[in-house]
Amino acid sequence: MNILKKIQLPLGLLTLISLAVGAWYVYQAPADFQQGGAVRILYVHVPSAKMALLSYLFLTVASVLYLWKRWEGADIVAEAATAVGAAFTALTLASGAIWGKPMWGTWWAWDARLTSMLVLLIIYKGLMVLRHSLDDPVKGARATAILAIIGGVDLPIIHYSVVWWRTLHQPPSLTAAENSSVHISGPLLPPLLILSGAFILLGLYMVTVKARQIEARRRLDALEAARMHPDE
């Protein structure tokens, strides 16, 4: 995991710079014709939601690699991505609720998008508990990887929920298929794009820090286990 040590500082600096630039653009952004200043909430909500899903994608890939190649590094990255993904999912749900109260008139609605996002948080939390609910860390890691891959079915459900079912939540404004300025006009767009990029960097930085912490913890546990049972 030497690579983590190397990338941490440049990644951290890049993250801080992009967050600062993003914050400046948010500050400069005009009010939306309907939402007024509340549109600024979406500059946190949307990038955070993207990271909640992206972290899970990362987690799924790491889990497959771990089960296939048995690399411990993949398992460490999976554990880190779980913690990071859970943080972004919680922020997505909370910021969405704070936007929903004045805009929709409710904090929460059991529509397909919100419900499937809540299920994602349950999966992340479940994976954290599952890992430590087995005595043998290797068994715990394997069980967690398997459940993570199964839980991946939630990703397409979240992504397409606003298309497959009629929801209170609006459809995506930024889609790869069409020009993004179709739905977001003028100076309202740059802060969203910049903060989306900044959150990706932040997510990678958080995975890096968490992975190094997990690695140190495991090495320490192994050393202590060796000291307790020197003949094993």
Added chain:
Amino acid sequence: MKTPPNRRLFFLITLVVVGGALAALIFSSFTDALVYFHTPTEALAKTQDLNGKKVRIGGMVQTGSLVKESGTLKIRFQVTDGKNQTPVRYEGMVPDLFREGQGVVVEGIWHAKQDFIADSILAKHSEDYVPVEMSEQGVAKAKESLLKSLK
């Protein structure tokens, strides 16, 4: 090494909760439980089935249909999906995004051939973001996106 009983319990609870949440979500994907609201056209087609039931009707607040009773919080308006309308009555505060030509979801008991008495009103936002200075374009865009999403 033996697994302490409370750890094993945690293991089982996790599997049940995560598995249950996933299974419930996937199962409801194949029913219409995840459809948040009916359009006026759908509600009219199923008017006898829905009679006396709590339903959500969604669409656009028809432009020019909003009537406020002065001195009260009572309002009347039509919810339209472009084809059919549902007349709605409501008393109370409305969300900030509730306005003519914008999306709305009303909740209440469906009575065939009567005005729909809403217990609650939710505003449905469209996916369009437009600076205030360009409000006119915004209104037109939002309308188009909303009607498209009702199909």
Added chain:
Amino acid sequence: MSDYTPYVTAVYVLAFVILGGYTLRWHASWKKLQRQLDHLDPEAP
């Protein structure tokens, strides 16, 4: 148009607390573990 400043502020504070809070916590925890490791196993890389 209503003033949404309290809602917007709440979201940005929350983002800072959740994302910044975890990042700093993990960083502090890593530093502590690393110190213990250096103490136990000074030859390790």
